[in-house]
Structure formats: C-alpha cells, structure tokens
Amino acid sequence: MDHTVYGTVRSRAFRVLWMLEELALPYRHVPCAPRSDALLAVSALGKLPVLVVDGTALRDSTAILTYLADHHGQLTYPAGTIERARQDGWTQRILDELDALLWTAARHSFVLPEDQRVPAVKDSLRREFAANLERLTAEIDGPYLMGEVMTVPDILLCHCGNWAVSAKFPPAPDRFVTYADALRARPAYVRTAALG
Ligand SMILES: N[C@@H](CCC(=O)N[C@@H](CS)C(=O)NCC(=O)O)C(=O)O
Numbered sequence: 001m002d003h004t005v006y007g008t009v010r011s012r013a014f015r016v017l018w019m020l021e022e023l024a025l026p027y028r029h030v031p032c033a034p035r036s037d038a039l040l041a042v043s044a045l046g047k048l049p050v051l052v053v054d055g056t057a058l059r060d061s062t063a064i065l066t067y068l069a070d071h072h073g074q075l076t077y078p079a080g081t082i083e084r085a086r087q088d089g090w091t092q093r094i095l096d097e098l099d100a101l102l103w104t105a106a107r108h109s110f111v112l113p114e115d116q117r118v119p120a121v122k123d124s125l126r127r128e129f130a131a132n133l134e135r136l137t138a139e140i141d142g143p144y145l146m147g148e149v150m151t152v153p154d155i156l157l158c159h160c161g162n163w164a165v166s167a168k169f170p171p172a173p174d175r176f177v178t179y180a181d182a183l184r185a186r187p188a189y190v191r192t193a194a195l196g
Contacts (some may be wrong), residue, residue, distance in 0.1 A: 004051070006039050006049060007039075017029065022150075022188040037146075059162045075154075090157075103127070
C-alpha cells in the first residue's frame with residue numbers, strides 16, 4: 001500500500017508519522033501547513049494531518065491511527081473485545097481531557113484572528129490540564145498505559161505531553177515524565193523526531 005502523510009512534524013501529523021515508523025511501513029512525507037495548496041489539493045477541509053492511502057485521503061489523527069492499528073493488527077486490541085472498549089475509553093479521555101484543552105489554548109494564542117482571542121482563558125485551561133493529567137497519570141498501569149501492550153492511546157498521550165511542554169503548560173508529574181521518556185526512547189519515536 002502507498003502511504004503519503006501531509007503535515008509538519010510539529011503538528012498532530014507527528015502521531016501518524018510515529019505510528020508508521022512503529023509499523024515499519026514505508027511512506028512519503030509532505031511537511032505542509034494547514035490550508036496550504038499542497039494540503040487543499042487532497043483535503044478541502046485544510047486541517048492536518050491527512051494520510052493518503054492508495055489515493056484515498058483519510059482525515060483526523062486518531063481515525064488514521066485506529067485504521068493503521070486495525071489494518072495491521074498492531075498497537076491495538078482487536079475491535080469488539082472488552083480490552084478494545086477500555087482502550088477506546090482511554091483514547092476518548094485523552095482527546096477530551098488533554099488534547100481539547102491544548103487545542104483551545106492554541107486557538108486563543110495564535111489560531112483565531114487576534115480580535116477573537118481571549119488570552120485570559122489560558123490560565124483556566126492550564127489548571128484543568130494539570131489536574132486531568134495528574135489524575136490520569138495515577139491510572140497508568142505501566143510501562144504502557146494499559147500494561148505490557150503499547151496501544152494507540154500511548155501515542156496520543158505522549159504527543160499531548162510533548163505539546164504541553166512546547167505550550168508552556170505546567171510541568172507533568174514525575175511518574176508521567178518517566179512513562180513518556182520510555183516512549184520517547186523507542187527507535188520509531190527517535191526516527192520520527194529526527195524528521196523535524
Ligand atoms: N482532531 C483533528 C484535529 C485536526 C486539527 O485541528 N489540526 C490542526 C493542526 S495540528 C489544523 O490543521 N488546524 C488548522 C485549522 O483548524 O484551521 C486531528 O486529530 O487530526
């Protein structure tokens with residue numbers, strides 16, 4: 001299968017690139033910006049990331065990771081199992097409790113037109129993020145989120161941890177740093193980070 005990833009390493013495209021590296025799949029990388037001509041040519045929505053698989057454009061980093069995991073039977077529990085229901089619960093929680101707060105902070109920092117930004121909201125977002133991450137960290141089974149098996153939500157969680165550092169959110173709990181550092185030491189992660 002032919003894979004082309006649209007989006008810079010500094011965007012949520014990192015998640016897709018890391019997943020492809022974990023699966024040792026060959027891919028082409030187009031490190032474009034949101035709403036760039038290269039991106040609009042494959043997806044009128046203009047949001048990153050997009051993965052084009054044999055000519056079909058797939059949107060949304062979580063949907064793309066889930067497709068790749070299911071298709072290759074790796075980094076996931078099989079669909080329809082109780083473990084998979086728990087895994088999907090983690091995925092949705094990370095999106096609700098971490099990704100959404102980071103994205104709202106980004107919107108009020110540089111995404112929205114300046115006259116629509118409310119910078120004061122960021123203090124509240126940072127506090128909520130810190131409380132959510134602390135509660136979530138206490139529930140990490142270790143060494144991965146769900147114990148011995150690395151799954152899609154580990155990629156999402158580690159990426160949100162990275163994003164929080166670059167967004168100058170409060171420092172993560174020590175236990176989270178240990179968890180994320182082990183993921184960051186994986187050869188597939190190191191290869192992905194080197195793309196930037
Ligand atoms: N839930 C989507 C969010 C996609 C998204 O908002 N991507 C950002 C870059 S990381 C973007 O393209 N923003 C441009 C915009 O919102 O117009 C995903 O995970 O792929």
